[in-house]
Amino acid sequence: MTYVRRAWIVLWKDVLSERRSKATLNGVLFFALLLLFLFAFALGPDRERLAASLPGVLWLGALLAGLVSLGRTFLAEREHGCWEGLLLAPGDKSAIYLGKTAGNLVLMLGVEAVLLALVAVFFNVDLGGALAALVPVLLLGSVGMAAVGTLFAAMTAHVRARELLFPVLLLPTLVPVLLAAVEATAAVLAGEPLGAVGAWLTLLGAADAVYLTVGVLAAEAVLEG
Amino acid sequence: MTGEPLVQAQGIRKVYGRRRVLDDVRLEVRGGEAVVLLGPNGAGKTTLLRILATLTRPTRGVARVAGFDCVAEPEAVRRRLGYVGHGPWVYDDLTALENLRFWATLGGLRAARDDLRAALAAVDLEAVADERARTFSEGMRRRLAFARLLLTRPTVVLLDEPFAGLDPRGAKWLERHLAELRARGGALLVTTHSFGRGLAVADRIAILAGGRVALDTPVGTLGADDVQRLYELHAEPAP
Numbered sequence: 001m002t003y004v005r006r007a008w009i010v011l012w013k014d015v016l017s018e019r020r021s022k023a024t025l026n027g028v029l030f031f032a033l034l035l036l037f038l039f040a041f042a043l044g045p046d047r048e049r050l051a052a053s054l055p056g057v058l059w060l061g062a063l064l065a066g067l068v069s070l071g072r073t074f075l076a077e078r079e080h081g082c083w084e085g086l087l088l089a090p091g092d093k094s095a096i097y098l099g100k101t102a103g104n105l106v107l108m109l110g111v112e113a114v115l116l117a118l119v120a121v122f123f124n125v126d127l128g129g130a131l132a133a134l135v136p137v138l139l140l141g142s143v144g145m146a147a148v149g150t151l152f153a154a155m156t157a158h159v160r161a162r163e164l165l166f167p168v169l170l171l172p173t174l175v176p177v178l179l180a181a182v183e184a185t186a187a188v189l190a191g192e193p194l195g196a197v198g199a200w201l202t203l204l205g206a207a208d209a210v211y212l213t214v215g216v217l218a219a220e221a222v223l224e225g
Numbered sequence: 226m227t228g229e230p231l232v233q234a235q236g237i238r239k240v241y242g243r244r245r246v247l248d249d250v251r252l253e254v255r256g257g258e259a260v261v262l263l264g265p266n267g268a269g270k271t272t273l274l275r276i277l278a279t280l281t282r283p284t285r286g287v288a289r290v291a292g293f294d295c296v297a298e299p300e301a302v303r304r305r306l307g308y309v310g311h312g313p314w315v316y317d318d319l320t321a322l323e324n325l326r327f328w329a330t331l332g333g334l335r336a337a338r339d340d341l342r343a344a345l346a347a348v349d350l351e352a353v354a355d356e357r358a359r360t361f362s363e364g365m366r367r368r369l370a371f372a373r374l375l376l377t378r379p380t381v382v383l384l385d386e387p388f389a390g391l392d393p394r395g396a397k398w399l400e401r402h403l404a405e406l407r408a409r410g411g412a413l414l415v416t417t418h419s420f421g422r423g424l425a426v427a428d429r430i431a432i433l434a435g436g437r438v439a440l441d442t443p444v445g446t447l448g449a450d451d452v453q454r455l456y457e458l459h460a461e462p463a464p
Binding site for chain 2: 002005006009010012013016017020021076079080081082084085086087088089090091096
């Protein structure tokens with residue numbers, strides 16, 4: 001029970017801090033807006049081209065926004081010596097990792113919700129019919145990104161070239177998640193039922209399970225440095 | 226009246242690159258005792274505290290807190306330790322009360338709201354309990370850090386420059402609480418550059434110089450001027 005309370009308090013702290021400061025959210029949303037704006041210009045009004053590009057655009061937006069927000073995961077801890085506090089808190093460090101991952105997941109899902117709305121506006125597409133099937137795909141994809149992103153953010157938190165190292169580590173590791181998420185999103189947006197993308201969802205679920213397990217097991221060593 | 230040794234540094238060496246910061250440091254603090262560690266900048270005071278707090282591993286030697294090895298049993302050490310270093314561990318976007326609740330819960334405590342408020346009242350921060358820490362001065366942040374110690378009531382307290390940033394009232398308050406900690410059998414190791422403040426809380430003073438404990442003596446009847454002379458003799462190289 002203490003483990004869950006410790007994970008919860010980290011999630012509570014991160015979400016509350018972000019809700020008040022909006023330091024990451026504002027930047028990431030503006031970044032996503034710019035990205036979609038550029039894509040809208042680059043792709044033009046051709047509806048077939050748009051339909052083919054939409055899943056990639058959506059996940060590229062989520063990925064690039066994720067890179068910005070995930071990279072800032074331990075910024076507050078670095079600024080005021082709070083990292084020491086996390087280390088000295090007795091108990092399993094994986095609770096801190098899970099709390100941080102959950103905090104990142106909440107933020108990413110919020111950004112993705114806005115991204116979806118922006119995609120609908122910029123590309124003039126009706127996502128209403130596919131929304132119910134899209135939610136589990138987005139959720140599973142985001143869990144994987146948050147799980148591995150939080151772990152790498154902790155690993156690179158004290159590295160001098162962390163802004164460079166973080167995406168270099170993260171992007172190749174996310175290939176299975178991105179592949180499955182883009183394929184599943186494409187099928188769902190094409191009107192296929194969720195059952196038709198079962199294999200991709202299984203791959204996403206398996207990748208999430210692997211990343212979360214590795215994160216939980218490695219949290220102690222990573223946070224202790 | 227002092228008890229069992231609660232802090233033990235036995236032959237501690239710490240090397241960073243080619244620089245030997247600590248070399249064969251031997252120091253002991255018993256229950257109910259306060260030792261003030263003096264030394265020039267770069268003498269290794271913070272490094273020694275960080276080794277005892279399980280934040281840094283010694284290159285050689287054994288560090289023990291409450292009988293537990295700081296390298297082999299860090300978890301047991303952390304459960305008995307209160308540490309306030311240079312960083313106050315304050316999240317700017319949380320209120321004082323929320324900061325305290327966060328650290329208490331993370332440390333496994335189930336502190337009631339009244340307990341949190343009482344800890345804040347004890348450090349004179351009750352009036353700003355619901356204000357965000359972003360607006361706090363350095364001294365207020367340090368007092369918030371000390372409020373954590375009041376909640377967790379650790380057996381061993383390690384404080385790195387605790388008087389820095391505190392106004393005279395805050396410093397007096399801290400002296401009183403450190404005396405209470407000693408009275409209930411806790412061990413206290415404090416670094417400071419303020420001889421007067423150090424003497425007010427210390428049973429012994431230790432001077433760290435050249436990577437070693439150059440002097441370890443009971444305070445007895447020593448005054449600030451005596452400590453100044455001892456410091457000049459042991460810690461400052463002759464011109």
